[in-house]
Amino acid sequence: MIRLTNITQHYGVRPVLTDLSLAIERPTVTAIIGPNGMGKTTLLSVMAGVLSPQQGVVEIDGRIRRSTVDAELEIRRNVVFLPDRPWLPKHRTGREFLLNVGFIYGVAADLMFDHAGRLFKLFSLVTESDWPIRSYSNGQQKKLALASALITGARTLIFDEPFGGGLDPAGILALKHVLKRLQQQHGYFILIRAPAPELIEDLADKFVVLRQGKVVAHESLAGLRQMTGIDGPLSDVLATLTSPETLENVENYFAGTES
Secondary structure (H helix, E strand, C coil): EEEEEEEEEECCCCCEEEEEEEEEECCEEEEEECCCCCHHHHHHHHCCCCCCCCCCEEECEEEEEECCCCHHHHHHHHHEEEEECCCHHHHHHEHHHHHHHHHHHCCCHHHHHHHHHHHHHCCCCCCCCCEEHHHHHHHHHHHHHHHHHHHHCCCCEEECCCCCCCCCHHHHHHHHHHHHHHHHHHHHHHEECCCCCCCCCCCCCEEEEECEEEEEEEEEEHHHHHHHHHCHHHHHHHHHHCCCCHHHHHHHHHHHHCC
């Protein structure tokens, strides 16, 4: 389980997360969704340990983040965070990068070499695997970054916009199938943020909906539909929960009035 208790995070005078508490049980694919600027990336960063909240506690599988060196190291062995714009060593080859990531996470050499080969094939990077990363397109760099998270073998994956960054339709399809099977067949715990609801509607088991730095819902899609009374796609349900004024704003725009 990932448990957050009374998390407050702000940048200067602007609050982003306000006294937020949340418990997410494994194994699930949980999506963090909500309008722009509502704290989704900040929430993932706090869970991942990239940000230390001004107030509150983050607990992962019974260990409190930053409580002791041993607890934090154990969490880091089992949790991988992939930001939406990850840094990559552009002068290294894709294969060198993957193998070094696997080495850092203590993956056995024989397993690592085999897994790297399967990842390159999965993301259509076999030809490019021994090219310098600087020669990769944006989409290919995104695929390599995703592969670097998967090669670790960590059972908790926190992904910020894994379907963005120029990922092509084949890459999106492959990633969705891989994440779902890792969760269903291998017990992985996966948290993701995606800008477009249609990308995650058929992938996530649960949805954490943020608005104004607080959790307004933590439900399955069926639960969200019951809450809103909207028996439609996730995009319609989400609009009702977080932006009920959207359609009125559209009408006002075409009527030439201000909202």
